[in-house]
Amino acid sequence: MLSAFVAAVAFQAAIVAYIPLQASRIRTTGEEVLLPLMPNDPYDLLAGYSMTLRYEASDLDRFRQTGFRRGDELFVRLRKAPDGLYDAVSASPAMPILESDEVVLKGRVDRFRNAEFGIETFYFPEDVREEINDEAVRALGSPTDTEAERTRARKQAYAEVRVDDRGRASLTGIFLNGKAYRY
Amino acid sequence: MNIGSGGIDPPREASPKFIESLNREVKDWVRQGFIDADQASRIKAYYRSGGPQLSPSAMAMRLIMVLGGLMIGIGVISFVAYNWQYFTFATKAILLNLTILAVYAVGIHLFLGQRYQQLGHALIFVGCILFGADLGLMSQGTNTGTGASHGYGVWAAGVFAVALATQSLPIAALSSFAATVWAFQGVQEPAGTLPELRFLLPALAFLAFGAAHRSKPLAAFAAVSFGGGLGWHLVRPFPDHWPLAVISVAFLYLVVAFASLRTRFGATVAEPLAGIGATALVVGSYVSTFHTVWEGKPPLAVQNDSPSPYVAYLLLVVAALAALLMADRRRLLEWLRTPALWIVVAGAGILKLATLLHSFVADTVLLTTLANLGAIAFGAALVVDSIQRERRESFWAGSLFLGGLVLARLFEYESGLHIKALAFIACGVALLVAGTLFERSLNKKEDHHVPSVHA
Numbered sequence: 001m002l003s004a005f006v007a008a009v010a011f012q013a014a015i016v017a018y019i020p021l022q023a024s025r026i027r028t029t030g031e032e033v034l035l036p037l038m039p040n041d042p043y044d045l046l047a048g049y050s051m052t053l054r055y056e057a058s059d060l061d062r063f064r065q066t067g068f069r070r071g072d073e074l075f076v077r078l079r080k081a082p083d084g085l086y087d088a089v090s091a092s093p094a095m096p097i098l099e100s101d102e103v104v105l106k107g108r109v110d111r112f113r114n115a116e117f118g119i120e121t122f123y124f125p126e127d128v129r130e131e132i133n134d135e136a137v138r139a140l141g142s143p144t145d146t147e148a149e150r151t152r153a154r155k156q157a158y159a160e161v162r163v164d165d166r167g168r169a170s171l172t173g174i175f176l177n178g179k180a181y182r183y
Numbered sequence: 184m185n186i187g188s189g190g191i192d193p194p195r196e197a198s199p200k201f202i203e204s205l206n207r208e209v210k211d212w213v214r215q216g217f218i219d220a221d222q223a224s225r226i227k228a229y230y231r232s233g234g235p236q237l238s239p240s241a242m243a244m245r246l247i248m249v250l251g252g253l254m255i256g257i258g259v260i261s262f263v264a265y266n267w268q269y270f271t272f273a274t275k276a277i278l279l280n281l282t283i284l285a286v287y288a289v290g291i292h293l294f295l296g297q298r299y300q301q302l303g304h305a306l307i308f309v310g311c312i313l314f315g316a317d318l319g320l321m322s323q324g325t326n327t328g329t330g331a332s333h334g335y336g337v338w339a340a341g342v343f344a345v346a347l348a349t350q351s352l353p354i355a356a357l358s359s360f361a362a363t364v365w366a367f368q369g370v371q372e373p374a375g376t377l378p379e380l381r382f383l384l385p386a387l388a389f390l391a392f393g394a395a396h397r398s399k400p401l402a403a404f405a406a407v408s409f410g411g412g413l414g415w416h417l418v419r420p421f422p423d424h425w426p427l428a429v430i431s432v433a434f435l436y437l438v439v440a441f442a443s444l445r446t447r448f449g450a451t452v453a454e455p456l457a458g459i460g461a462t463a464l465v466v467g468s469y470v471s472t473f474h475t476v477w478e479g480k481p482p483l484a485v486q487n488d489s490p491s492p493y494v495a496y497l498l499l500v501v502a503a504l505a506a507l508l509m510a511d512r513r514r515l516l517e518w519l520r521t522p523a524l525w526i527v528v529a530g531a532g533i534l535k536l537a538t539l540l541h542s543f544v545a546d547t548v549l550l551t552t553l554a555n556l557g558a559i560a561f562g563a564a565l566v567v568d569s570i571q572r573e574r575r576e577s578f579w580a581g582s583l584f585l586g587g588l589v590l591a592r593l594f595e596y597e598s599g600l601h602i603k604a605l606a607f608i609a610c611g612v613a614l615l616v617a618g619t620l621f622e623r624s625l626n627k628k629e630d631h632h633v634p635s636v637h638a
Contacts, residue, residue, distance in 0.1 A: 004348035012341040023325035171326040
């Protein structure tokens, strides 16, 4: 029984180690990508010590590619804009061929028909909760903002993400009103 | 061995759990006529509760150690919790993982030793919970969201590995809880090529584990998990037909329950499967009746080429044939003479009547009342069965079903808060009174059947 128990604990240790190793590999070898954030429902903005993020690249309605169903895997092609942020160009069910200034994000379609990349939750310590809440409200605006207001807000709120060559992403921090938050 | 003869060895020590189990079995043997009351009392007298009796001072010392250890533990946890936010991710990870390793090391050492096995078992259980917390910490530290990911599935797999290694049912139950959350996450956010695997994989794992350990709760969980996956697979293309999918799966359970009676696992899986199948059949039929009465959907008819009704009828026929072929005549006749069975049949008839009358009677209140009576009949059948066969499981299942049905109806219909309050009080009083009377009646019968003989 002892050897079986040791094997089981080793299995658990391997699982625990895999998560940070996977993230660490992406952060080490992946390309840095800055993704503009979109306004979110203010009541869902902060859930405890985490923040739900929504990206421009998550909005599938902007793409001509339709027919994605809930649960489908998809690849969103991103192209670097002159301001240094990355814009979503297209979404496809298979890995696309990329140009030199492009990266791809791998994700799934959620129940609201948005793309989910696994980088939608940002955790932070308790003592900065109020500060992040205030900065996020100022930077992100609201879903009813005009296009001009969103263009202005684009440089105020974005996420720093590392993306590897298979489209897997790891969230490393967020920027709100020029302040960096990395934990 | 002639139990009634002289020259019996002195009483043997046995655990309280064994003695409780033996008392139950001996009572059944007397009822079946294998042994008489005198032989039963001799068998019971042959075993006595073992374990060394602790002196008062030793008990006091043990209590002081436990309380002291608890206070120290709470103090350490409080200190860590207060300063937790100031620790870096690496510090948190090291602290938590070292704690888990220490808990596991002490736990397995005690578990494999001669004494404090229960404590060792509890520590390993705590370690499995901390493993789940560790996964959460790793996700937080790397900003890895949950969503359609497999966090709970991974937790379930890791805990199941420990359950297998230690052959522990409580740890397997913890794994089943995590697997259940993982499965329902899959329903909310279906991802991957076959999301039904979230139901089917745990079902297979826990069925094997439950059967090997003769654990009816785990076998029941595996059955529910399998049925959930199958039912969801049937329902996904035709969401409106979920009652029919439930009925189809219910008949499948009944068929498998009958078939399993002739296998070595029959004693473990047959009862949970039959119980879940019967309950699912009642729930599916009940809701299907309401769909007919209130929403005007044709009962159990073919809609949009759904195969569910045909599957349901086919499995009904197969279940009936299997029952006739596999049950021996004596047991079959015994079942046919059971009042509970005929109450269930009557309840099913009332439900069907409500459905059939829909075309002729416009009074939906009357039809709804009939449907509720049909469901009540099922709960009543369980209670009657429990009295006849002196089975606590049936009594509590039936009582809780009846109470739950009454309260569920109150919350669905527009009833004032005072009615709800009265209903809660009435159900609570009824449960207490009925439960007390039932237990007293059981205890009286136990004393009457097997008179105790003090050594």
